[in-house]
Amino acid sequence: MTSHINRRVFLGTSALAAIAAGTSLGFPSALAQGTPKKGGVLIATWGGFEPQAVFVPGGGGSSPLISSTKILEPLLRQDSQAGFLPVLATEVKPSADFKSYDIVLRKGVTWHDGKPFTADDVVFSIEKYWLQTIAKAALKNLSGAEVTEGGVRVSFKEPTPEFFFKSVLATSLVIPKHVYDGSEIVTNPANNAPIGTGPFKFKQWVRGSHIEYAANHKYWDAGKPYLNGLVMRYWRDAASRTAALEADELQLGIFNPIPTPDIDRLSKSGKFVASTDGYLGAAWASTIEFNSRRDVVKDPAVRRALLTAIDRATISDVVYFGRAKPGTSFVSSTNPKFYNPNLPRYEFDAKKAAKMLDDAGYPKKGKSRFKVHLLAAGWFEENGKVGQFVKQNLEDIGVEVTLTVPDRATSLKQIYGDYDYDIALSNYAARVELVPQQTDYLSTSGIVKGAAFRNATGYSNPEVDDIVAKMSVESDEAKRKDLAFKLQEIAARDLPITVLVELIPTTMMSKKVKGVGNRADISADSLSDAWLDV
């Protein structure tokens, strides 16, 4: 994958638990083997390009997420069991009515410039940063944040579900008030050389090449980080990353760093480990979206027929070399809290699909039934190939297809600005919590012309809106789950958007890299536990 889009970003980072056993391709989840050794410099990379700035306050996609989270930290983080672990907060306690939360802050934490970390920093981050930029939608019920004796109290107008709020905390970075106060956060020069509380300090950025980090010897988690330093290097060419791994000039590559055929070759050499652990907080999927404003595809019966005509198993095997699997719901099957496994499946069956179209009132007239404009969004190279498969599948049942694969900016404009498509092939990276990011794809309030990665299909259903509204304020976990199940049933029936195939992102690393497991989102991990076994 050569590009990166930014669904996860409104919460800055994404986090959540990996069902390691379910998604791992033969990689043991126990990563903390042996006693950590101190020292060494870890050279890491990822499958995309260098970031536009080391820290992009608005999110900015995977690359700045990776580069900033070594320096800046959230209040909580999530492990691969969906549990929340303390970072800058030691405790987050809801009130009985779930209308306020008391956040107890860690003591003895200092910023990299030596100033103490205080509750003021957290209040500033919430009010001036999260509310303005990254978590505007998520925190729309917020009524105030105030400094208390042990930390910060956050109050809401409506009950706010605990899992939801903790997800926000686990994915929103805390920034220093003394650096950002009174300035435009988006253009602050500190974004290119961030000051944080994390295990690594910013050292140097050589644009076009790498970012260098030094260990923070005053890190609050005594004894960590184990590494002396960290380097994030950027290669634009995936084959060069393979060569760098083989030459030991690179030890850790997250998020599909090398060409897929190389993954097996390197794993077999015994010197490298391929892991699929650490992507639950960003469950990547390739999606199919039907434009409800367009004549033929606004009919759910047609959508069901078209989905039945698509051979998703072959797409997974051929386009993604087996590192993907057919989707079964709008929610990722790796989601441990909300995934509904009992939904109607649209297994590939061309004959059945043809019959479904006949029944829906679109029999073949001459050679074709109708024409559609299929748009494969240009954020990933694979999308164009998926487009070719889908086009072939649909033409087999007599649907005429015009396939376009525009570049990134054009795709954004056509899908989210002009709604100029019948069927769109796109992607998203979802967290476990569905509100508001994933629900925005289905709800009426998610329709915002020109706003990317939300409801572009124009699908509007009062029943869905009602469920989403309830999910936002329901504090009972079991009831939230029921609501989520119901939501998926409706999505599977009406199919405004669904997962075409679920992607299985891979981390490639040298065998001597240890301590990078048990994370919901490896991209957002600070690497404080990473060490080199040399």
Added chain:
Amino acid sequence: MKRSIVRRLFQIISLIIGVIVMNFTLIQMAPGSLLDIMTSEQQVTDPATLQHLKQLYGLDQPAIVQLLRYTWSVFSFDLGYSYRQNAPVFDIIIAQLPSTLLLMLTSLGVAVTLGMIAGVIASVKVNTAWDVVISLAAVFFFAAPTFWLGIMLIIFFAVHLDWLPVGGMTTIGGQFGPAGHVLDVIRHLILPALSLGLFYAAIYTRVMRASMLEVFSLDFVRTARAKGLSKTRVILAHVFRNALLPVVTLFGLQLGTVLGGSVVIEAVFSWPGIGSLMLDSVMSRNYPVVLGVFVLSAVVVAVANLLVDLAYYRLDPRIRSR
């Protein structure tokens, strides 16, 4: 000569205006804008924030006003501000342009040196085994894609032999002192300069060979031989010098194309040049950076061509007298 330099300066200024107008128009015509990219990356959906950003980026004004403002600022030596990179455009480009120039000049140096030597040998030993081998090699390096050649060189010299680094421009965290630093950069430069240089060397070889053969057949060469000059002296003083003009012309022309060709090599070797910056900026419709790169490259190419013209004066007195 002075007059022609002044004339050249005027040409450079009009060239820059041309580059700005043309590229600005092309970017305006491409669908999608920086605003689309930035808001999608940052998940901005609030209409008020959208409007604020539009004003911040200066995208609320008509295109012609944006163009005039930009052109004016370029001639007051200001290339604008890149919101995507959160830094002035000049700073961003100047951080990466020198490494591209270094790579470009080294690989052209490799190309000219290798190409001329090979071309001279091939022409002197025309229709012998030497000529055949050199010509075959030239065809091979001309036809082989530079990225493929780059990766093959990496696999052989960096992965298998472990003689040279896989990529980058310096050893990260290395402390060598000034002289050590230069050596370190040279070590990193060898493979990318070779990958890029061999491709161009192939062209120089062909041109040099043809040009030499042509001069060999001229009357004054026969005269020189008849005077009883040594073979080496005939080749170097008479033929080589006269065969050099087409190569110099080609050199000037290629300064521009090498800048483009280095995009691929920079990607393969993670060379911190402006190639990837340019690519990213086009993809994100970040026109201040795109235009900035083009303006600075245009200046570099124009100045280089000016130097090439000066070289003409030295090489061929007839041009001086014109």
